[in-house]
Amino acid sequence: MRAVAVLCLLLTTSLAACGDEEEPASSGAGGTTAAEAEVPAVEPWTASAAPTLTVSVEIPEQSNYVYALDFAPDGSRFASGDADGAVRTWSSDGEELATLEGHEGAVNHVDHSPDGALLASAGADGTARVWDVESGEVTVVEGAEDEVRSVAFSPDGELLATASWDEVGVRVYTADGELVEELPSEGSAESLAFSPDGSVVAVGGSGGYLELFETDGWTRTHHAEGAGGGISDLAFSPDGTTLYGATNESTVEVWSVEDGSPVASLGNYNNYVRGVEVSPDGSLLASGALDGTVRVHATDGHEVVADQPNMGGVNELAFSPTEPLLVTSDGQRITGYTVG
Numbered sequence: 001m002r003a004v005a006v007l008c009l010l011l012t013t014s015l016a017a018c019g020d021e022e023e024p025a026s027s028g029a030g031g032t033t034a035a036e037a038e039v040p041a042v043e044p045w046t047a048s049a050a051p052t053l054t055v056s057v058e059i060p061e062q063s064n065y066v067y068a069l070d071f072a073p074d075g076s077r078f079a080s081g082d083a084d085g086a087v088r089t090w091s092s093d094g095e096e097l098a099t100l101e102g103h104e105g106a107v108n109h110v111d112h113s114p115d116g117a118l119l120a121s122a123g124a125d126g127t128a129r130v131w132d133v134e135s136g137e138v139t140v141v142e143g144a145e146d147e148v149r150s151v152a153f154s155p156d157g158e159l160l161a162t163a164s165w166d167e168v169g170v171r172v173y174t175a176d177g178e179l180v181e182e183l184p185s186e187g188s189a190e191s192l193a194f195s196p197d198g199s200v201v202a203v204g205g206s207g208g209y210l211e212l213f214e215t216d217g218w219t220r221t222h223h224a225e226g227a228g229g230g231i232s233d234l235a236f237s238p239d240g241t242t243l244y245g246a247t248n249e250s251t252v253e254v255w256s257v258e259d260g261s262p263v264a265s266l267g268n269y270n271n272y273v274r275g276v277e278v279s280p281d282g283s284l285l286a287s288g289a290l291d292g293t294v295r296v297h298a299t300d301g302h303e304v305v306a307d308q309p310n311m312g313g314v315n316e317l318a319f320s321p322t323e324p325l326l327v328t329s330d331g332q333r334i335t336g337y338t339v340g
Helices: 002-010 015-019
Strands: 053-059 066-071 077-082 086-091 096-101 107-112 118-123 128-132 138-141 148-153 159-164 169-174 179-184 189-194 200-205 210-214 219-224 231-236 242-247 252-256 262-266 273-278 284-289 293-298 304-309 316-319 325-329 334-339
Touching (some): 066 325, 077 118, 118 159, 273 316, 284 316
Parallel strands (some): 066 107, 066 316
Antiparallel strands (some): 053 334, 077 086, 107 118, 118 128, 128 138, 148 159, 189 200, 210 219, 242 273, 273 284, 316 325
């Protein structure tokens, strides 16, 4: 309505005309719609070509395993998801801000909306939930017939996609939980991600398959079988040309988004790789494995530029969008590393 009011003043129309404009519909999860949402302007930090990882944030041992992490787009906070069903939010320096409860089982994945007002969570209870971060109000997104393993907002904030261990695999909803599309996959869906421009959804399967869908018409453009190890996490490069996947084959796989062709396979892990994340400037690829490895590759040439032993097996990691900080979860702990 602010935009409408400004437009009305510029056109010197009457206040009555302004008042005749229709109010946008509420999302049902705190009242923020994608049309109203303002995405924070963030200047990506520039990564060093030879970074070091120094512990700067240590959050005391949690009550249960921490499976999920995601930073808010403005970098002011991050969210975690626990095996006990709790979603927690934290300041970037490790102060607990809020606990959001409702899942009846582990929280497998979390993702913020582009404006940071909403937070989606994927539950082992077969639901996704969309939380209003400020009020704590929640919309329960149902429809999956097994665990929901991953959630992702579209870059415009209008859609929420879920990946689940059932015959459908991927479902696409409006941000307030109305089903838009089902994308049947060739097996249980484990992970998914939208490309930065929103034109592609990538899906990783529990059996190792990779699928790419065009969001304009929801057409599958690529399907490739894997070696049997699931793809537990997916991340696009900021320019949308490259896709990275963490696998249960103890590798990080690299694909071209244009045609889904393999580019590289990054190995030498001693256990499953559970998380992958690309730095905001696109120059670094961070990965975490259950052997306790936190590894950073240069995206140009894939050289290992940092290799950090973590206290425990890494379940997930996330780069801050606004400061050189990499946060990891190793089961019961959350550790933040300054990327120097």
